[in-house]
Amino acid sequence: MMTTLPNEQQKFSARLVQALEGAGIRPKQTAVWRMFNQRHPGPPVTIHAVRKWLTGESIPAQDKLQTLADWLSVNPNWLRFGESSAADDMDALRPEELQYIANLRSLSGEERQRLTALAQIMAEFANRRET
Numbered sequence: 001m002m003t004t005l006p007n008e009q010q011k012f013s014a015r016l017v018q019a020l021e022g023a024g025i026r027p028k029q030t031a032v033w034r035m036f037n038q039r040h041p042g043p044p045v046t047i048h049a050v051r052k053w054l055t056g057e058s059i060p061a062q063d064k065l066q067t068l069a070d071w072l073s074v075n076p077n078w079l080r081f082g083e084s085s086a087a088d089d090m091d092a093l094r095p096e097e098l099q100y101i102a103n104l105r106s107l108s109g110e111e112r113q114r115l116t117a118l119a120q121i122m123a124e125f126a127n128r129r130e131t
Contacts, residue, residue: 019072029050
């Protein structure tokens, strides 16, 4: 078992909360617990484990960290250690995300703003539906 310094755990927690909020998900333990277990291919985690992630008491094992990163569309190295490079971020994108970015870049500034607003509304609606 790997030991971590409390400061590392607190920094992980801050990055997790940032990633959740960036994905339009409120960092509430019940909602995160439910949504995480819907996505994680392994055994479900307890609500107590999620509470510890959110309060900076522990850092999840690598398989759970990878599920969090995939779910929240963040680089797993950034989520765990606070590090990533632009190359890492681009490698973490799925093909459909790369196509979305290419399509987004082809739009005018006003069209981008409209699409961004629509995506935010949809993410908020999905978050409310899942909680």
